[in-house]
Amino acid sequence: MDESSLIDWVFAHDPFLVFALGFIIVHEITFVGGSLFLAAIDYFDLSPESKIQKGKHPDKETIGFWNCLGLLALNHLVFQPLMLPLTYKIAVLRGMKMNLPLPSVLEVITHVAACLFINEALFYWGHRALHHPLLYRRFHKIHHHFHVPVAFSAEYVHPVDNLITTAIPLAAGPLLLGSHMFTFWIITVIRLAEGLDGHSGHDFWWSPFRYFPFRPSAAVHDFHHSANSGNYGGLLLLWDWLCGTDAAYKKFLAKQKTN
Ligand SMILES: [Zn+2]
Ligand SMILES: [Zn+2]
DSSP states (O other), X not given: OOXXXXXXXXXXXXXXXXXXXXXXXXXXXXXXXXXXXXXXXXXXXXXXXXXXSTTOOOOHHHHOHHHHHHHHHIIIIIXXXXXXXHHHHHHHHTTOOOSSSOOOXXXXXXXXXXXXXXXXXXXXXXXXXXXXXXXXXXXXXXXXXXXXXXXXXXXXXXXXXXXXXXXXXXXXXXXXXXXXXXXXXXXXXXXHHHHHHHTSSBOOTTOGGGGSTTOOOTHHHHHHHHHOXXXXXXXXXXHHHHHTTTHHHHHHHHHHHHO
């Protein structure tokens, strides 16, 4: 049996398993690998010059190691896998291609760009809604226990928060456009890696996300944690600019310049 017949056989016998396992592997490699890499930089103090809130650390008493690990485990081992059957059902209904051949480079680029815009709109409005007093205390406050964010705090969120700010924005674009599963994986890697970068507590010169339009540096989401005022956007910060919810951040930057 050659390679493509083997892939065809696997898809024919259990396409859901391929969809679910593929997503879990892509997600966990990005999240665990990225978190450990960025945690090592912090632990060994390898990049003090890029630290945004210099000399500050997360409040260990409020957060707690086991509490943190427990919530991450709940999201990764229970909540996220539970959402995969429904996502798969919608993907099948939308005609998502999951087998070879892979999509063309042009299709990948256009779908990734469109999906990131869809993701950003849903993330911004979902996140902004979670800052409404009715929802904040119940679902989003826990994420803001990190006044000084670290990479893994990107997914230190209530499961409802996880659904609103991660799962729905991530899946909506590929499902709406009927993208290939491979494109869905690429979007997942970009969005998760950006989340880790935005919560790393560092403004690395080498971060590829510095070069995305409307997202000058990780300092933007870091400010959302330190000041808890505005900057609701994720990757592109387009909506903060359009809605003026970056006003507090602009004021902060202006004050820093005069000091
Ligand atoms: Zn928030
Ligand atoms: Zn955050």
